[in-house]
Amino acid sequence: MNKQTTVGESRVWITALGLALGLAMTIIILGLITFYGMRVFWPKNVVTVSVPQELAIQDTGGKSSNRYLGIEMKRVEKKVPGKSEEKAPVSVQFYTANRHAYGGSFVFVLEEQLTIENELNKNVMLIERETDSRAMVLPVKLIIDDKEYLPESPEFNSALEKALDYVNDKRDQGRDIQDELHDLDIELKDYQLDLFVKKRDGLDTSLEEKEIARIQKLADEYSAAKNKLLEEQNKDTLVVKISESGMSYDLSVGNIIRYNFPNRLSTGGKFALFCDNIWEYVSSWPREANTEGGIFPAIIGTLVMTLIMCIPVTFFGVIAAIYLHEYAKDNLLTRAVRIAINNLAGVPSIVFGAFGLGFLIYTVGVGIDDFFFSDWKAATNEPVFGTGGLIWASLTLALMTLPVVIVSTEEALASVPNGLREGAMGCGATKWQSIWTIILPSSMPGIITGMILAMARGAGEVAPLMLVGVIKVVHALPIDMTAPFIHLDQKFMHLGFHIYDLGFQSPDSEAAKPMVYATTLFLILTVTSLNLAGIIIRQRLRKKYATGAF
C-alpha cells in the first residue's frame, strides 16, 4: 500500500490551528462587544409584571404595587450550593427605571412567583430627563397653561409635541445665554488679574473696578434672564404615575429630553428609534453621574488627545531614528541606547503616568506656571499648567509610544535602497539634503506605520491618563471656537477611562453594565477609524514612493 504523507505536514496544521484559534478569539470578542453594545440601543417592549401581594414594591410616594411596569433583561438560574441535583429556581431581572421612586432601576423576581401579563399597555412612556434617571410611566394628564389633556384624547400627542418644541426653544436660548456668561467670565477673570497686579504694584485701579462692576452687573442680568427662561421652560406639567396603583407625581415638561411609547412602536419604528438612540449616545453629553446620556465629550477627548500625541511622538521618534540610523556610529553607546529604547517599550504604562505626574506636571508644568502665569496663580490661586491636562496626557503617551515610532522608522530607513543615498550624494547633496529630500519621503509609509501603531497603543491606554489629566466629567470640550481653539491646559474625558468609571465607579452598576459594552464598542470604533485614516494616508504615500518596503 502506498501511503502518501509528506514529512512536516502535521506541523503546518499546527500553525494553521494557532492562527485559526487567534482569529476565532478576535472574532468572538468583537462579535460579543458589538452584539451587547448594540443591544443596548434596541427598544424593547414594556410588560406588566404581576406578583403576589407580599412581594409588592414600595415606592417613595408611600404606595405599594403588585402590578408594575418593567422590561425583561435576563434570566439567571439561582443554584443553591449542595443541591445541584434539583432544578434550580430561575430569577428574572426586570428593568423598572424610576430610580427616584423605587430606589433602584432593577428588580429580581423568581420566575415561579410572577406572571407577565399578555396584554401590553399601549400608554407606557419612557422618558429621558435632564435631571434624574429615566422614567417609565403611565401618563395621567398633561397640563398646558391651565388646559388639561387626557392621554386618551386625540390632541394629547400633538400638545405634548408642541410643549416640547417650546421647551427646546427655551433651551436653545438658555444655551446662548450660557455662552455669553462664559465669555463674560473670561473677560472678568482678565480684569480681576489686572486689578490684582495693579493693586499689588500700588497703581490706580479705578478703571478695572469700573469694568468689573459693569461685567458683574451684566452677568447678573444674564443670570436673571436665564432663571426667567428656566421658569418659562418649566411652566407645563405632565402628571404621571409609575404603575396603575403606584404613586403619581408631576413631571415638568421642561425636564423632558426625549420620550417614546415603546409598546406602540412597529418594527420600522423600533429601527428608527434604534438609530436615534445610537445617535443620541454618540452626540450628547453624559448626565446623572455618567449613567445616563451619551459619550460625546469622551469621544472628542480621545480623538483630540490621540491626534495631539501623534505630533510629538512622530517628530521626536523620527529625528531620533534618523540620528541612530544615519549618523550614529555602531559602537557601544549606540547599542546601549538601542537597548534602552527597546526596554522603554516594555515599561508598564502606569510608570509613565507617574513620570508624567512627577516630572511633566509637578516640575515642568509648575515651572511654566511660576514663570509665565505667576500673576494669574497669585490672583486666582488656580494652576494653569501645573495640574493634569491635555498637553501632559498627550506628552506622557507620546513618551510611552516613542519606541514604537523609533523602531519602525529605523526599519523604514533601512529599507530605503542604498543606491538612492549614493545617487543623491552623487548629485552633490549633503547628507542632510539627501535625508530630507530623498530618504525621508521614501520612508514615509514606514513612519506612518509607526504612527498607526503608536496611536493604537496610545488611544487605548487608561492607567497613565488617570494621573495626568483625565477626569470623570467635563463641562467644556478641549477644542472649541474661542482662541486658542485647542485648550492644552484643560482636563478631558476619555473613552477608556469612561469604561472604567461606568464599570467600577458607578452608583448603579447594573444600569451601567450595558453602557460599558456600548462604550467599549465606541472605543474600538474610534481607534479603528483613527487607524483606518492612517492606513489610507499610507496607501497613498506608498503609491507615490514605490521603493519603500513598507
Next chain:
Amino acid sequence: MSNDKLIQIKNFDFLYGTNQVLFDVNMDIPEKQVVAYIGPSGCGKSTLLRNMNRMNDLVEGISHRGDITISDKSIYSKDTDVIGLRRRVGMVFQHSNPFPKSIYENVVYGLRIAGRNNKAELDEIVERSLKSAALWEEVKDRLDKNALGLSGGQKQRLCIARTIACQPEIILMDEPCSALDPLATTKIEELIHELKKDFTIVIVTHNMHQAARVSDKTAFFYMGKLIEFDQTENIFSNPSNKQTEDYISGRFG
C-alpha cells in the same frame, strides 16, 4: 587645448580597515576621452572609481596613501569642498537609481539642492540634459510622471541625464549596462560616444567588448594593481603584459 592630464592618480594605495585593496596605482586620464577599467571581480577598479569623487567617504574605516588630483588640485586636501567635487565629478551607478519623484524633478535634483530654482532655466536644462541622454523624445510628454514607471534602460539614461544636468566635467560610470538588455546597452554605448564631446568619462565594465567599443584608453586591473594602461587598440590587439593577454582572451577571470 585639451589637457591630457586632467586626472592624475599618484602612487595611490587604498585600504578598507586593514585590508588593502589598491596598490600603488599611477595613471593620467586625459580630458574628453573615455577610459575603461577592466579586470576580474574584486580587482579594485570600482573602488578606484568611487575614490575619484570621494564616494567611498560614506564607508567607515577607510584610509588611503598617495593622491588623486583633478586639474592639478588634490581632491584630498583639507580645503577640498567634497560637495563641489561631487558636482564636478558626476556618477552613474550599476543599478539605475532614479528618485521616487517625477522625471522632471529627477533631472533638476542636483540643481534644486544647489539652490537653483529659476523655472525657465530649469526647463531649459531639463530639455538639454534629456536630449543629451537621448531620452527626450520618449519622455517629453510625461515629464511630470513618476520616474519609477520607466523601463530599465530609460531609468539608466535618466540617471545619466540627471548627472549631465549638474554640468560636471567628469562622469564616472560604474558598470552602467550590467543590468540592461542588449538593446538598451547599445543605446547607452551610443550615448557615451556622444557625451565624449563634452565630458571626460571613466567607465568600469565587465564586458570587454564594451570596453573595446566605447573607450579610447583601457586600464587592466588585477588584485588591486594596475597591470596595464594603454590605448584601447593596443590593449586588445597587442597587450604588452601576459596577464592582460590571458584575461582578454578569456583564460581566467
